[in-house]
Amino acid sequence: MTDRSVTHATFVIERVYDASPARVFKAFSDPAARNRWFVKADNWPIAEYTFDFRVGGRETGRFSPDGTMMVYNETIYQDIVPDNRMIFAYSMMIGDKRISSSLATVELKPEGTKTRLFYTEQGAFLDGLDKVADREKGCRDLYEQLALELERSAAIA
Amino acid sequence: MTQHSVTHATFTIVRHYDASPDRVFAAWAQKDRKARWYASHAGWRSQDFTLDFRIGGREYLSIAAPDGVVHTFDGQYQDIVPNERIIYSYDMHLDRTRISVSLTTVELKADGTGTKLIFTEQDAFLDGHDTASQRETGTRSLLDSLAAFLATGDPD
Numbered sequence: 001m002t003d004r005s006v007t008h009a010t011f012v013i014e015r016v017y018d019a020s021p022a023r024v025f026k027a028f029s030d031p032a033a034r035n036r037w038f039v040k041a042d043n044w045p046i047a048e049y050t051f052d053f054r055v056g057g058r059e060t061g062r063f064s065p066d067g068t069m070m071v072y073n074e075t076i077y078q079d080i081v082p083d084n085r086m087i088f089a090y091s092m093m094i095g096d097k098r099i100s101s102s103l104a105t106v107e108l109k110p111e112g113t114k115t116r117l118f119y120t121e122q123g124a125f126l127d128g129l130d131k132v133a134d135r136e137k138g139c140r141d142l143y144e145q146l147a148l149e150l151e152r153s154a155a156i157a
Numbered sequence: 158m159t160q161h162s163v164t165h166a167t168f169t170i171v172r173h174y175d176a177s178p179d180r181v182f183a184a185w186a187q188k189d190r191k192a193r194w195y196a197s198h199a200g201w202r203s204q205d206f207t208l209d210f211r212i213g214g215r216e217y218l219s220i221a222a223p224d225g226v227v228h229t230f231d232g233q234y235q236d237i238v239p240n241e242r243i244i245y246s247y248d249m250h251l252d253r254t255r256i257s258v259s260l261t262t263v264e265l266k267a268d269g270t271g272t273k274l275i276f277t278e279q280d281a282f283l284d285g286h287d288t289a290s291q292r293e294t295g296t297r298s299l300l301d302s303l304a305a306f307l308a309t310g311d312p313d
Binding site for chain 2: 004006008010074076078079081084085087089091098101102103105107120122123124126
């Protein structure tokens with residue numbers, strides 16, 4: 001394919017969680033928690049997963065929804081302020097085609113005993129291989145998974 | 158107590174260069190070329206410049222302004238399509254303070270005998286340390302330096 005294109009877009013997801021910023025942050029930083037709501041969110045078989053949560057650290061995943069198509073996610077953590085914010089850059093590939101590169105900001109703001117989370121994704125969607133609306137929906141689903149994770153961990157605590 | 162804040166912004170700059178897409182691409186891709194227009198400015202003291210131009214590779218530039226403040230660019234290539242597209246993420250530090258995290262897309266399109274360059278930057282400015290208008294002004298001046306470099310012809 002020679003017809004290259006880039007669609008730049010920004011979307012914001014806002015969600016209130018019945019948990020402190022520290023508990024919400026832990027759901028991102030703790031490998032076991034992250035595995036439950038993020039890595040296994042879609043119940044896709046995982047071929048490979050690595051997670052190094054620190055500035056400059058990487059998170060990589062290789063998944064296959066159907067056993068043939070491979071989906072890759074490569075993340076680098078750019079900024080981490082504990083209990084407050086995380087900024088990471090990530091690219092997605094399907095097979096050998098890169099479909100997007102994005103900058104993502106997660107901000108956690110205390111609201112009484114709760115936390116208001118703002119997820120801002122600034123994306124470059126490549127060669128018509130992904131749609132902004134699809135990405136936003138995928139992210140909204142993930143942040144619902146996070147709500148379930150926080151309910152589960154509250155029930156255990 | 159430190160007040161944390163993030164300001165998101167996007168800006169786009171479009172330029173035409175009287176040089177082919179492969180020459181413009183080479184000015185970004187080859188360290189000796191990029192050093193001449195990107196890593197050296199009159200009155201600034203370049204301290205360190207490394208460029209590993211491949212997907213997943215890192216670029217690092219540390220340069221001291223005339224006032225002594227050290228500006229550090231630490232970037233990572235996200236996508237490279239030779240002669241067509243470069244995408245990188247980077248953060249900027251002033252001395253030890255991280256002031257921004259950004260995603261930059263450089264698109265090159267043949268435009269007559271020259272090249273149309275579309276520079277799009279998506280920024281997260283941190284804790285009030287920088288603004289989109291300052292970043293855009295700095296970027297325009299860099300893209301002027303690229304024009305001057307391309308006008309002088311290629312180094313061997």
